[in-house]
Amino acid sequence: xxxxxxxxxxxxxxxxxxxxxxxxxxxxxxxxxxxxxxxxxxxxxxxxxxxxxxxxxxxxxxxxxxxxxxxxxxxxxxxxxxxxxxxxxxxxxxxxxxxxxxxxxxxxxxxxxxxxxxxxxxxxxxxxxxxxxxxxxxxxxxxxxxxxxxxxxxxxxxxxxxxxxxxxxxxxxxxxxxxxxxxxxxxxxxxxxxxxxxxxxxxxxxxxxxxxxxxxxxxxxxxxxxxxxxxxxxxxxxxxxxxxxx
Amino acid sequence: xxxxxxxxxxxxxxxxxxxxxxxxxxxxxxxxxxxxxxxxxxxxxxxxxxxxxxxxxxxxxxxxxxxxxxxxxxxxxxxxxxxxxxxxxxxxxxxxxxxxxxxxxxxxxxxxxxxxxxxxxxxxxxxxxxxxxxxxxxxxxxxxxxxxxxxxxxxxxxxxxxxxxxxxxxxxxxxxxxxxxxxxxxxxxxxxxxxxxxxxxxxxxxxxxxxxxxxxxxxxxxxxxxxxxxxxxxxxxxxxxxxxxxxxxxxxxxxxxxxxxxxxxxxxxxxxxxxxxxxxxxxxxxxxxxxxxxxxxxx
Numbered sequence: 001x002x003x004x005x006x007x008x009x010x011x012x013x014x015x016x017x018x019x020x021x022x023x024x025x026x027x028x029x030x031x032x033x034x035x036x037x038x039x040x041x042x043x044x045x046x047x048x049x050x051x052x053x054x055x056x057x058x059x060x061x062x063x064x065x066x067x068x069x070x071x072x073x074x075x076x077x078x079x080x081x082x083x084x085x086x087x088x089x090x091x092x093x094x095x096x097x098x099x100x101x102x103x104x105x106x107x108x109x110x111x112x113x114x115x116x117x118x119x120x121x122x123x124x125x126x127x128x129x130x131x132x133x134x135x136x137x138x139x140x141x142x143x144x145x146x147x148x149x150x151x152x153x154x155x156x157x158x159x160x161x162x163x164x165x166x167x168x169x170x171x172x173x174x175x176x177x178x179x180x181x182x183x184x185x186x187x188x189x190x191x192x193x194x195x196x197x198x199x200x201x202x203x204x205x206x207x208x209x210x211x212x213x214x215x216x217x218x219x220x221x222x223x224x225x226x227x228x229x230x231x232x233x234x235x236x237x238x239x240x241x242x243x244x245x246x
Numbered sequence: 247x248x249x250x251x252x253x254x255x256x257x258x259x260x261x262x263x264x265x266x267x268x269x270x271x272x273x274x275x276x277x278x279x280x281x282x283x284x285x286x287x288x289x290x291x292x293x294x295x296x297x298x299x300x301x302x303x304x305x306x307x308x309x310x311x312x313x314x315x316x317x318x319x320x321x322x323x324x325x326x327x328x329x330x331x332x333x334x335x336x337x338x339x340x341x342x343x344x345x346x347x348x349x350x351x352x353x354x355x356x357x358x359x360x361x362x363x364x365x366x367x368x369x370x371x372x373x374x375x376x377x378x379x380x381x382x383x384x385x386x387x388x389x390x391x392x393x394x395x396x397x398x399x400x401x402x403x404x405x406x407x408x409x410x411x412x413x414x415x416x417x418x419x420x421x422x423x424x425x426x427x428x429x430x431x432x433x434x435x436x437x438x439x440x441x442x443x444x445x446x447x448x449x450x451x452x453x454x455x456x457x458x459x460x461x462x463x464x465x466x467x468x469x470x471x472x473x474x475x476x477x478x479x480x481x482x483x484x485x486x487x488x489x490x491x492x493x494x495x496x497x498x499x500x501x502x503x504x505x506x507x508x509x510x511x512x513x514x515x516x517x518x519x520x521x522x523x524x525x526x527x528x529x530x531x532x533x534x535x536x537x538x539x540x541x542x543x544x545x
Contacts, residue, residue: 011335011337075336080332080333080334081335084332087299087327088320089320089321089323090346090347
């Protein structure tokens with residue numbers, strides 16, 4: 001399975017668009033938002049703004065990486081590659097497993113790069129334990145979006161999947177308060193934000209950074225994770241991996 | 247004990263909703279045979295091949311490849327296949343795909359020889375996304391051959407190939423058959439079946455309607471006509487190979503022939519230009535209808 005894992009990692013790693021949207025863009029947003037918003041608040045609030053922005057962008061990058069790496073499954077199905085693999089001794093089940101691992105692995109660069117930008121460009125100050133916990137918790141939590149991406153990749157054909165990668169990442173980020181904090185949302189939109197897994201994902205990070213861990217984000221994310229896992233299982237059963245279309 | 251058949255189907259039935267694609271098909275192919283599954287589009291050839299490979303579960307009947315269930319036989323490395331809707335992964339090089347698949351076999355085909363046999367010499371460093379249709383098809387052939395499998399199942403393998411590629415493909419297949427590989431291929435080209443297979447199984451409406459040597463099948467679909475505009479002399483026409491009657495009018499000639507290919511060859515080799523050339527009754531659909539009628543009468 002290691003060879004299949006490396007094979008898949010290399011493929012995604014070569015995709016410049018993927019690297020741009022999951023690593024470079026969140027890093028640039030981190031700098032941009034911090035400069036814009038950080039410049040408008042009293043100097044005493046800068047740390048909070050810079051930290052919150054960084055955590056939001058870590059979440060944004062991680063969600064994009066997890067979705068992008070897994071929704072691609074739809075491309076491999078549409079191209080006939082999964083069907084081709086089915087007539088070789090490469091076990092088809094391993095393909096799903098590998099895509100989960102690839103999704104999880106590729107989240108890490110997004111998280112680390114944005115964190116480095118936060119620390120060294122924007123001057124976010126945390127203890128080293130907090131830094132480690134922040135990256136670890138967001139890495140673990142990203143499995144929810146790996147599940148989401150798998151379900152979507154199994155359900156959609158290639159064309160719809162291509163659009164979904166961009167749209168889902170944008171919707172989750174915008175409505176979940178990753179681009180603009182939920183505190184700035186009109187009252188009616190706050191409820192919607194709270195229905196987004198992305199909100200709870202970022203909340204998980206904010207809790208760690210503030211040193212006030214709470215149970216609610218964890219429960220919400222587990223709930224979403226279970227729903228996505230069931231959806232992925234149902235989708236895989238409805239249409240086998242090697243089916244080309246329909 | 248008789249040798250285990252390379253492929254064995256008993257009462258294979260494949261349904262898509264209410265449509266029956268394969269209707270209780272029985273087929274037994276011995277090791278070393280080269281067999282064409284010949285039939286018009288929609289005859290059930292692909293469904294037969296796909297069911298043989300375990301790509302979907304048949305509604306009824308059973309399939310054994312080399313004495314095992316399809317998935318098991320494939321996992322054991324004894325089967326290679328080219329699919330009609332098979333494909334290659336994006337964002338990687340040909341050599342990487344080939345290496346990934348070759349590693350799964352205990353005794354993979356030596357890569358230097360495989361590259362030459364499949365005709366992908368010089369393509370290993372090429373990006374998959376940059377391949378032409380014919381090159382893709384040859385890479386898919388290389389994947390099918392990667393494990394040097396004793397049994398090859400090919401579903402319309404030459405569909406995306408030009409004439410030259412087709413010829414070299416079938417040369418490869420002939421040499422594989424010569425080395426003792428069992429080659430089973432679906433096609434709707436009578437000529438391919440004729441040139442390659444030592445046994446032709448004609449499939450129509452999901453059933454076997456004829457099973458025998460290429461020559462015996464051909465003799466059953468003979469009797470077609472060739473038409474073209476012809477202003478000049480016609481004395482030579484009755485003497486052309488295969489021609490059984492010469493008709494037509496002042497403007498057009500109509501030749502009835504028992505061997506369209508031979509007649510056409512002779513015509514094309516001759517000095518005459520052949521404006522508005524038409525071969526009628528020569529579509530395989532019609533030929534197969536003819537076969538089905540016959541078998542219907544026999545039944």
